[in-house]
Amino acid sequence: MNIDSNCIGLSANIAAAPDELPIPECPLGTPEKCKCGNDEGKFRVLCENAINSKNIQNLFTSIINEVIDRLSISCSEPLEMVPRLPAMNLKRLEIVGCEALHLINNSMKSIPVFGLMPKLESLNLDRNEISEVPENAFKGLPQLRHLRLQYNKICTLSNDALAExxxxxxxxxxxGNCLSIIPSPILRGFDRLMYMDLAENQFTEVGPLGFMQLPLLKELRLNSNRLERIAPNAFVDMPQLKTLYLRDNVLPMVDSSMIQGFKQLEVLDLSRNMLNQTPSFKEMVNLKQVRLDYNKLRVVDAYAFSANIKLELINLQNNEISKIDKNGFDSLEQLTTLLLANNSLTKLDGSIFATLPNLQNLNLHQNNISSIDNTTFATLPKLAVLDLSSNGLEHIGVGAFSKQPPTFYWLDLSNNKLKSFDKGVFDQKITNILLNGNPLVCDDKMDWFVHYMVVNQIRTSRPNEPEIKCSAPDEFAGVRLKELMIKKSSKTLTASMQRLGLDGSAQPNKNFLTNLFPGLANLGDIQNLGVAKANC
Structure with missing residues (x-):
């Protein structure tokens, strides 16, 4: 038993065995200020103003082997949660004056009879074995505001449960219980209820008027059930709902008008369902986050997301999306994160991003995009992070990344089929251009890119990942990309020296090279990078 309160006065009447005399002294480990004595043939421990979160466990341990007739706890000041009480032979428990009481993980099979506890505001009965909520179970708790019954064995609720x-x-x-039918009559008419959690039960549907007359409800959790259907009129008179969790069910569709009826909705989580059509969120002006990942969506329909002036995040990862209609993402002025990874997109029309002026993070990992051109991302003035990894990408058009904003610092091109970059693909500095897993051909066509990389100090792999190596031609196969600029610079310099009649067999001086190409100084110890000689 955990007691989240300050136990200022605590007394335990311990019945002495009939054939034994009362114990005259306090048991070993009893807090110093506690007093022990006889009271009508029973042993009594009185600990008024002597108990705190450090010594209360000592008291419980000291009386663990006794038969306790009464344990009285008076709570008048806040106290940190005490450790779980050990198993004791306890006949009667009295708790007086507490504002918060935690009775977690105690194998209780029924809700205790609390009597009158006029100050109790929070009651936590999580992780017990409670199977029912009797009528008037909380009648003696007139100030109760928070009630937690998570992970018990409650499969049904009587019509009068929780009425008080x-x-x-x-x-x-x-x-975390076993409710299979939404207890609509019981849940109806909670005038002050703001948070309701019905996750991890066994509901299969939310029928008409399943939830109604909940005027202050802000958050409803129905995730991790078995929901197959939600009636269009399942939610009535819930004007303040801001957060709705429906993830991890088996919903094949949801009615758009039902969703649009939540005028204050800010967060909607429909991830891990079986949705095959994108609902319409048009003109939901307070919506901030929509999660539709891990569904069966194939198309983002026109105006599915439109005029959502506060929308910041859309998660469509792990679907089967092969098409995004024009205006699928329309007038989303505050959208900063768009997640489209693990879908089936084969091409991108730059117009689909045309009205996303504040988009910063765009994830297109693991689609089937083979090429991009200079218009694909041209309308994203705030772009910072772009993930195009694992796409089978073969070609990037000239100018595709030549006019990116200064905020653009992360471009993931790893695990594609890129062999080279035409001059002009990159212009302004992009601090991180990840290239692992590409068959780079480091011929003369790549010289401009290697120079761009060195001058701008571009990082091409994550920490602890292998450095990028060339695949071809044979002359540079297996050579690290960082070494390539030095080898090519050395080769060019040696040839120039030979044309001038100088000794071309000598190793170029480190300082001479770094003065000629300042960016080389950032690549480490040049002398140990295997600088090529004239015959390399």
């Missing part, structure tokens, strides 16, 4: 809490409860957690 409807006018004051603000948080109700029934997650």
């Amino acid at each position: 809490t409807k006018t004051r409860l603000e948080l109700l957690d029934l997650s």
